Amino acid sequence: MDGSTADDRLAPRRDGFAGQRMLVTPRSAVRASLSLPVTCRLLVTEAGVFPHASRHGRSRPGGAEQHILLVCTDGAGWCRTGAGAGAGAGAGAGAEPVRRGDAVLLLAGAPHEYGADAADPWTLWWFHVLGTDAAELVKAGLTTAGGPVIHLRDAAPVASLVSQVIDSLDSGTRAGDLLASGAAFHVLTHVVATGRRAPGPAPSPVERALAHLRTTSPRRTSVASLAAMVGLSTSRLGALFREHVGVSPMTYQSQLRMARAREMLDSTDLPVASVGAASGYDDPLYFSRQFSRTHGVAPSAYRARQT
Structure with a gap:
């Protein structure tokens, strides 16, 4: 779904993307959570991961109902906001490139469109949020970065937190909603603090994978999810792990x-x-x-x- 609204012009393939995960909170549950402590300030309404999302895109001339965070851990794409965004023009003049290690912040109600690169489609970890804290954090991130695309020196910890958001939503419980809110708050504060930092020497894929496993242990992470976070195939990640760590x-x-x-x-x-x-x-x-x-x-x- 990825925040589909009546304004959506582009859509992912109907059969989805291999390995995708997507959780959407029912609207009735969203309304109830927005009247409760904590989740009234920051509530995750949907979240997911789209690996190698060929032909994925969204065009919303009226903006989305929620604030949106996208994190690109592999491949590339593009994003356009402001006047003329949402007209379905696709990549081209006025579109800002989104590369591996970039995050995209989109404020609710702001016209925008984005899409995967045709030759090297992105892997996206994403969520949509509502609430007063969510709005303030997204606005702060946009102000700090000077635009919707924010470079992250290391996207793996952010993707790891988004993975926790997805797992928490999957429980379908009030406790899960609270855990998702906490993880999403951590994600947004990390993105805001990182700002548009100039790219520097990035940790290797294995270093990023190790950091994720140490941070989230004892929760299990599938090899497929771990590989998606660091932008490698499962076989390549396994080979590099054995080479540098000595075990799978x-x-x-x-x-x-x-x-x-x-x-x-x-x-x-x-x-x-x-x-x-x-x-x-x-x-x-x-x-x-x-x-x-x-x-x-x-x-x-x-x-x-x-x-």
């Missing part, structure tokens, strides 16, 4: 979860099942088997060695 992305995630489990067994009196759950393992038996396979002893025996 999934094995590295398991190592992070096991490190968390060891720390909790050493420093807390929580039951083993609770330690497993806090380390990303919902099944206590599976956690014990994995821990024993990794360390050669069961979690309870590992803890007992300290006494």
Whole structure:
């Protein structure tokens, strides 16, 4: 959907994009949330990721009902705002390029249009927001950057936070809405603080992937999602991980979860099942088997060695 309104002139392919995720909050739930504390100030109404979104675009001469954030982690595209935007002119005169590592901020009600590059279509992480805090943050970002396109030295942490927004919305609960609001606030403040910083030496794709995994552990991230965040294919990311880290992305995630489990067994009196759950393992038996396979002893025996 990506914020479709009556003014939309361009649309993604009807069959969507391979690997896409998209969550849209029902309008009735949006109205209810806007009357509640916290979400009345910043509410995510929809969010998603469109990998390699060929022929993706939007044209809204009347603007969108919500404020919009787009983050490009791969490929390229373009954006046009202001007078004449939304006329469906496409890329060309007056269109600002959007490249890998760029974010786009669009204020609700402001005419705009954007689209993927025909030869190298972008991968977009995006969300739409409402609320007084959302409006102030978007306006601040536009003022700081001097336009809708904002360069980010490293888009991976922002994409990681947008991924958290998507996961939170997916729960369909009030708690999920609150978590999505918090993550979205973090995204917008990061973008505003980054401003239009001149491009500098960027972290490598593996460094960006490692930073995401360390930040979000013990939550699991699929290799496909991780690859999309850093602009690589899954096979290329796996090869680079083995070359630079020595293990696959999934094995590295398991190592992070096991490190968390060891720390909790050493420093807390929580039951083993609770330690497993806090380390990303919902099944206590599976956690014990994995821990024993990794360390050669069961979690309870590992803890007992300290006494």
